[in-house]
Amino acid sequence: MRVVIIGKGRMGTLIAQTLEQAGDTVAATIDIDNFGDLATLEGADVVIDFSAPASLDAVCEYVRRTKTPIVSGTTGYTPEQKEQLASLGDDVAVLWSANYSLGVAVCARVLGQMTEILRPSFDIEVTETHHNQKVDAPSGTAKLWLEHINPRGEMTPVYGREGICGKRNPNEIGMHALRGGTVAGTHTVQFFGDDEEIALTHRATSRQIFVNGAVHMAGLVATKEAGCYDIQKILFGV
Numbered sequence: 483m484r485v486v487i488i489g490k491g492r493m494g495t496l497i498a499q500t501l502e503q504a505g506d507t508v509a510a511t512i513d514i515d516n517f518g519d520l521a522t523l524e525g526a527d528v529v530i531d532f533s534a535p536a537s538l539d540a541v542c543e544y545v546r547r548t549k550t551p552i553v554s555g556t557t558g559y560t561p562e563q564k565e566q567l568a569s570l571g572d573d574v575a576v577l578w579s580a581n582y583s584l585g586v587a588v589c590a591r592v593l594g595q596m597t598e599i600l601r602p603s604f605d606i607e608v609t610e611t612h613h614n615q616k617v618d619a620p621s622g623t624a625k626l627w628l629e630h631i632n633p634r635g636e637m638t639p640v641y642g643r644e645g646i647c648g649k650r651n652p653n654e655i656g657m658h659a660l661r662g663g664t665v666a667g668t669h670t671v672q673f674f675g676d677d678e679e680i681a682l683t684h685r686a687t688s689r690q691i692f693v694n695g696a697v698h699m700a701g702l703v704a705t706k707e708a709g710c711y712d713i714q715k716i717l718f719g720v
Contacts, residue, residue: 483501483506483507483526483527483528483700483701483704484506484507484509484526484527485501485506485507485508485509485526485527485528485529485530485700486508486509486510486511486512486523486526486528486529486530486544486550487501487508487510487511487512487529487530487531487532488512488513488529488530488531488532488533488537489512489513489531489532489533489534489537489556490512490513491513491532491533492689493532493555493689493692493693493696494511494513494530494532494533496689496690496693497530497532497693497696497697498511500690500693500694500697504697509523509524509526510523510526512533513533514537517540520540520541520543520544521543521544523544523548524548525548525549525550526548526550527550527551527704528550528551528552528553528700528701528703528704529541529544529545529550529551529552529553530552530553530554530555530696530697530700531552531553531554531555531556532554532555532556532696533556534556534558535556535558535560535563537556538556538559538563538566538567542566542567542569542570545570545573545574546570546573549574550574551574551575551576551703551704551706552570552574552575552576552577552703553577553578553696553699553703554567554576554577554578554579555578555579555580555582555622555696556578557580557618557621557622557625558617558622564578568710571708571709571710572708573708574708575703575704575706575707575708575709575711576703576709576711577699577703577710577711577712577713577716578710579626579699579712579713580621580622580623580625580626581622581623581626581667581692582691582692582693582694582695582696582698582699582713583684583686583691583692583695584691584695584717585684585691586626586669587713587714587717589627589669589682589684590626590627590630590714591630591714591718592682593627593630593631593671593682594630594631594633596673596680596682597630597631597632600673600675600680602652602653603675603676604673604674604675604680605650605652605673605674605675606631606637606655606671606672606673606674607655607656607658607671607672607674608620608627608628608631608655608656608657608658608669608670608671608672609658609659609660609669609670609672610623610624610658610659610660610667610668610669610670611659611660611661611662611665611668611669612659612660612661612665612666612667612668613661613662613663613664613665613666614661614662614663614664616661619659619661620657620658620659621659621667621669623667623669624657624659624669627669627671628655628657631671632655636653637653637654637655638651638653638654638655639654639655639657640654640655640656640657641657641658642656642657642658642659643656666686666688666689667684667685667686668683668684668685668686669683669684669685670682670683670684699713699716702716
């Protein structure tokens with residue numbers, strides 16, 4: 483594959499190394515210092531974007547101009563920006579995910595099934611932990627899991643608690659973000675019932691699992707027709 487990488491951070495660097503080791507070609511690596519290059523850059527087989535929300539306009543212009551499929555792992559988008567990214571599906575294949583780990587995708591599916599059975603008898607709390615350089619909270623993965631836990635929006639997310647906040651509302655979901663050290667990413671969902679507790683945890687020990695997943699998905703997306711794709715549908719068919 484010929485791949486354009488957006489973002490020169492840790493993920494972008496690892497993706498470039500992984501592609502080159504596999505014999506693929508990194509056509510260009512774009513970041514804030516050379517975003518202007520996108521205006522004249524030729525198309526590629528696929529774009530892999532792990533940059534920042536501020537780069538979305540430039541990325542969308544490039545994708546529309548060159549008709550290059552895109553795999554995005556950028557987190558922190560507003561709902562409007564997610565719609566903007568999804569609109570690229572009119573012209574090219576688009577895949578966005580907050581997390582490209584196979585384990586995270588399987589957990590998301592399981593969490594939806596668990597919630598259907600355990601609610602409303604169980605209270606649900608989500609905790610995510612990341613390195614001290616992460617700039618957004620909660621993490622994209624925590625938000626992704628929340629969508630599977632609360633697909634119809636019947637429960638209300640509560641982002642941390644402070645002071646005299648009163649007793650817990652049975653329709654709320656606690657969302658908690660911890661930051662420190664070099665943690666690649668740990669996510670836990672706890673279900674608290676009467677006299678019993680269930681906890682589901684996914685722990686990443688390195689970013690390579692996300693890199694491998696993103697590169698694999700890029701190979702699939704590069705061959706697909708225009709449209710918006712979802713990892714759950716690609717993996718499970720529904």
